Amino acid sequence: MAATSLRSSCCLRHRPFHLAAVPNEAVVISGRKLAQQIKQEVRQEVEEWVASGNKLPYLSVTLAGENPASHSYVLNKTRAAADVGINSDATVTICHRYTPKEQLKKHTILADIVVYAAGIPNLIKEGATVIDVGIHRVQDPITAKPKLFGDVDFEGVRKKAGYITPVPGGVGPMIVAMLIRIPLLLSLEEQEVLKSKELGVATN
Structure with missing residues (x-):
């Protein structure tokens, strides 16, 4: 299943259907021709929108599952968005505490943004933009006082990541x-x- 949202101020206009009539047969509505017309209009409106000092519109797509039809649909969306000058986000991969370490390392190295909330302190060793949502209260072995930790090996990952959120703070x-x-x-x-x-x- 793919869910999509488009943020923009572009207005859609009323337009006639593109029809192909054959005697004694149903009239064929050409979605392809109509889509090309709409894309041309959107491309122009995006250019005008950005030229006016506004932020570039973007298309957000959330893909759930491995349905081939959904993958094809999402691919068509991202291509069409690029064609009219609209930015379009991301392949989401979900890992958990039982994901094999080699697979976990592979995904975190390839990812642009990594959000952690696995519930295990110092679980992750790699990352790009690292958002640590995990929180754990662990007794400090030296001071014997409780100390807060996240899911990320903060000191190790901060040397490799571009951005990182600390825990606490x-x-x-x-x-x-x-x-x-x-x-x-x-x-x-x-x-x-x-x-x-x-x-x-x-x-x-």
């Missing part, structure tokens, strides 16, 4: 910071709803 504070924004966002949303209702009453 990485993902945790960001999660807390985003969580405390939620009440404010909800309050602002509630305020907007009340304003809309008041304006509706005043208008009526």
Whole structure:
């Protein structure tokens, strides 16, 4: 199964179907010709959008499973996106604590972004952009005090990775910071709803 999202301000226009009529036969709707027309329009709109100082639109694809039809569909999407100048993300590989070490090393070396949350301290030794979501409280053998660790061998990986989040002080504070924004966002949303209702009453 493939799920796709496209973030852009491009507007789709109403357009006539491309039809091929043969006497005494059904009229054939040419999706290929219509698709080419749409891609030409999108390509132009993307160029105008970027020329106006906006960020390049991107196509996000999430592929679940190994269905050949889904793989083919995703490949067509990424090719079409590249053809009109849209960026398109990624092959997702899921590993776990029982993944053979050689396979785990292979995947982490090839990956551009690695997110760890396996539940085993110092599990991972390799990585590119490393996001460590794991957290473990372990007794320090020297001070006998509890110490926090992530899933990543931080000292080892920091010498190889381009970016890395520490534990503590990485993902945790960001999660807390985003969580405390939620009440404010909800309050602002509630305020907007009340304003809309008041304006509706005043208008009526």
